[in-house]
Amino acid sequence: MxxxxxxxxxxxxxxxxxxxxxxxxxxxxxxxxxxxxxxxxxxxxxxxxxxxxxxxxxxxxxxxxxxxxxxxxxxxxxxxxxxxxxxxxxxxxxxxxxxxxxxxxxxxxxxxxxxxxxxxxxxxxxxxxxxxxxxxxxxxxxxxxxxxxxxxxxxxxxxxxxxxxxxxxxxxxxxGDEVTTADASKLEKFGLQPGQFSVIIARPEPENSFLEMVTAFATKPRDHKLVVLGKFDAANNAYHRAVIAAGGPDVLFPGAIYDKAVVGALRFFSRFYLHGHTVGGTNPSLVEAMGAGCAVMAHDNQFNRWVAGESAAYFKNQYECEALFDELLIDDKKLGVMREGSRLRFQEYFxxxxxxxxxxxxxxxxxx
Structure with a gap:
């Protein structure tokens, strides 16, 4: 043969x-x-x-x-x-x-x-x-x-x-690869502690709901950080300027990070992974987050629902996203269920x- x-x-x-x-x-x-x-x-x-x-x-x-x-x-x-x-x-x-x-x-x-x-x-x-x-x-x-x-x-x-x-x-x-550990020391340069922050990892574009998610988080003090990874060009992009302006003191914009160990630590130790994509099929970043056992908060659409499954929390707009922060930042029991659901769905399908x-x-x- x-x-x-x-x-x-x-x-x-x-x-x-x-x-x-x-x-x-x-x-x-x-x-x-x-x-x-x-x-x-x-x-x-x-x-x-x-x-x-x-x-x-x-x-x-x-x-x-x-x-x-x-x-x-x-x-x-x-x-x-x-x-x-x-x-x-x-x-x-x-x-x-x-x-x-x-x-x-x-x-x-x-x-x-x-x-x-x-x-x-x-x-x-x-x-x-x-x-x-x-x-x-x-x-x-x-x-x-x-x-x-x-x-x-x-x-x-x-x-x-x-x-x-x-x-x-x-x-x-x-x-995606299943991730069961990460280097917590990679968080130190951002002044972060495991579980005390949530993360967005995507291209900062309107269709990825950056403005809605950042605004929802920054409406009130939360004793929590939101880390927004992505390449922002505030000088030349009005949307980027709007997202940064909406941020407030507890929102970090460290830029685009390509060091896999750093990105892996930010994902693995986050309380929530926020996924605002509104179009597309199976998104690699969402699959990778599930492989790391992240609790997922995602925009509510047919693409994300099929990938993340029933254990994720979903929002249709800024106000529903704000309500999820209000509810889930203080609910450790629900957090554990969401993390376990992500990992099980990843293991079964991805x-x-x-x-x-x-x-x-x-x-x-x-x-x-």
């Missing part, structure tokens, strides 16, 4: 340095190599030069230099990666549909391409009209050029099923072992 081969497109490469898809690509590629597969991952290099190859953890990496930064560079990289991959043999897994128009070349070449369709990107408020039109068009193209689609949430599957047959879609959520196994099962159906 010939060795099974998978080519991964759509990320900036492995090992992960950027976001959720890169982390998933790293986990899946190493997992499949251990299962005897040959795995190729395309990697973006922000320099000029020729294409080159390297090996990492048994994974073959194809490095494509792109001398442009930002979104333009990513689009150029995706085109070159799709074109290069079209000349190779093996099953293709494309993570995201943002440049699905380039995957038409895979269809023309007769390559089998499984596409993870990510979230409903064109609905996000942060994008301009032109960007929304681009994402809408590429979502449509991805639905048709992909041989099979992966949705990371039942609501995403239901959305995609308005485009293509439901039989063409498989639901597999995002995964461990990497489960998620990667589901991907292997799906991909094995198409590998030839």
């Amino acid at each position: 010939s060795q099974k081969k998978l080519i991964i497109l759509g990320t900036r490469g492995v090992p992960a340095q950027h976001g959720g898809f890169e982390t998933f690509a790293e986990k899946l590629s190493v997992y499949l190599v251990a299962q005897g597969w040959e795995v190729v991952v395309y990697c973006q290099e922000d320099v000029a030069g020729p294409v080159f190859e390297s090996a990492w953890e048994g994974v073959k990496r194809v490095h494509i230099p792109v001398a442009r930064e930002g979104s333009a560079g990513s689009v150029i990289f995706d085109w070159h990666a799709a074109w290069h991959a079209s000349k190779q043999s093996g099953l293709i897994l494309t993570l995201g549909y943002n440049t699905a128009i380039f995957n038409v070349i895979q269809r023309i070449k007769g390559q089998v391409n499984v596409i993870n369709m990510d979230g409903i990107e064109w609905k996000r408020d942060k994008w301009s009209g032109v960007a929304k039109a681009w994402f809408w068009l590429n979502e449509r193209i991805g639905c048709y050029v992909g041989n099979h689609l992966v949705a990371d949430h039942p609501a995403i599957k239901a959305h995609l099923a308005t485009r293509v047959s439901e039989a063409k879609i498989t639901t597999i959520p995002y995964g 461990t990497w072992e489960r998620i990667l196994g589901e991907y292997k099962k799906l991909l094995s159906q198409f590998e030839r």
Whole structure:
């Protein structure tokens, strides 16, 4: 029997340095190599030069230099990666549909391409009209050029099923690592004590409810801290200025933190993890919080409810969020129930072992 081969497109490469898809690509590629597969991952290099190859953890990496930064560079990289991959043999897994128009070349070449369709990107408020039109068009193209689609949430599957047959879609959520300990000394530089603070970890955008959550917390003294992680640009962003102004003395804005040990400690030792996302599928940051046994307070929508389950507390607006703070900051019994519920739901649905196994099962159906 010939060795099974998978080519991964759509990320900036492995090992992960950027976001959720890169982390998933790293986990899946190493997992499949251990299962005897040959795995190729395309990697973006922000320099000029020729294409080159390297090996990492048994994974073959194809490095494509792109001398442009930002979104333009990513689009150029995706085109070159799709074109290069079209000349190779093996099953293709494309993570995201943002440049699905380039995957038409895979269809023309007769390559089998499984596409993870990510979230409903064109609905996000942060994008301009032109960007929304681009994402809408590429979502449509991805639905048709992909041989099979992966949705990371039942609501995403239901959305995609308005485009293509439901039989063409498989639901597999995002995964995470279970965290059972962290270094409490990492809290010292923030002047924090375990359990005496709550945390928000996200991009500070209106659709993530930053202003509602911060305002709800800061309406009164609470003998508690709220730590708001994220990259704020108050000089150039009116929304960021509004969030910071709403904060008050007990709200900390330490900026964007990329040290995993520090972020892990802030998450693990928090009283509550606040998740204000209003759109999207299975959000990696929410899964990671549940893996750390966090008690979750989340915006009330179908995406968050399916992921966090019945043990989380939900709010629809600033006033409901304020009421949750009033109630839950003094209820240690409910806190314990929420933490245990998060951990149990994570263990049942979102461990990497489960998620990667589901991907292997799906991909094995198409590998030839």
